[in-house]
Amino acid sequence: MSTLSTTAPVTDTAARPGRRHRLDDWRPEDPEFWRTTGARIARRNLWVSILAEHVGFSVWSLWSVTVLFLGPEYGIDPAGKFLLTAVPAALGATLRLPYTLAVARFGGRNWTIVSALLLLVPAVPMTVLLEPGVSYATLMVLACLTGVGGGNFASSMANINLFFPERLKGKALGLNAGGGNLGVPAVQLVGLAVLATAGAGYPRLVPAVYLPLIVLAALAAARWLDNVPAARNEPGALREVAREPHTWVMSLLYIGTFGSFIGFGFAFGQVLQIEFADRFATPVDAAWLTFLGPLVGSLIRPVGGHLADRYGGARVTFWNFVAMAGGASLVLYAARERSLALYLTGFLALFVTSGIGNGSTYKMIPAIFRARVAAEVAGGRLDPTDAERRARRLTGALIGVAGAVGASGGVLVNIAFRQSFLTWRSADAAYLAFIGCYAVCLLVTWLVYLRPGSRRLAGV
Known part of the structure; x- marks a missing residue:
């Protein structure tokens, strides 16, 4: 996942913390070590990591549901609400x-x-300050601070990457990512429960629910997680991939997939309430639908990886962008025809395809460098062992960069909705922009990875 690598020593002793929670001897690629010691430790770290990342994603997504509580008494128009959901994605x-x-x-x-404890920085003041009369500037600061939860995904994936052998990393990282992504529908379900029981006058109860969960995640990490001292950063890898054209191609594709997932996850509830105001008289009427999209998008992410393994990541990604453009077109048509059923169908299709695209683009990244070094080995320019090490090093760096750039798509989605409502009083222009974006992504995928020619990377 990251620019991290390990150079743990091989010894005859079982890997146990030389100091408490410190794995001085960690050899996950050693089959005997993995069977007797490593698997148990790695699984323990994985489940605690999923908990911490899940809570982080929930805090990151708090404003996707908080804006539904902000009625006329707060004096915020739809454009202002979209800005409140854009700034967490940015940070x-x-x-x-x-x-x-x-x-x-x-x-x-x-x-x-x-x-985990940094999640208290936005959650505590939100619990205290969310009430009518609070200034918009204060709300913007609070919304921005929830962005700390977005960083947890990257550190969690980088950490879990250290614990598993190569043959099991895909499954472990998939579980870790999926468990984190489920934090988006989870916080929306919490918001729905608060709306249905306490009512729209108590937005502070949503972050309050997460205060004990944040503390629990920190305590669980302190009790059951371990450090791998042999992990080290490779800053040279970041510089190298920054000069690599595929880095920016994959970053664009990840903006289209993960950026869509997190952007729509933040915006769906408000868009639904604005577009069909006659159908959703109260926030709870819209809230019971908002969690469905992020839920299916999170659950289906492993399917994208499985399809990429079977048919090739570039091919799956290409056809997935075709489907995303189709889903956005259906949403546009449904909005103009005032068809709620078609509108929901189109948006659910966008969540499903963004989830599949998350998995398939993720699988493309290591394939790019495997293909590149395979050509260098075949040409006698690189030793096979060095080639494998180089491929892993650059893959980790590219995933780190693409993950950071791709998350900015969540900002772009919310800004697109904001500008569309400001200028045209509807979301139609935003939907047209999404269709155009997906068309560009599928064209780039075909030109770079699928078009027949000598410059194509085989196997991506």
């Missing part, structure tokens, strides 16, 4: 790269504790 995207590097700098266990 979350910005923090992803430094959070990735923090794992090797401070230790995976140590940083998970710190990053």
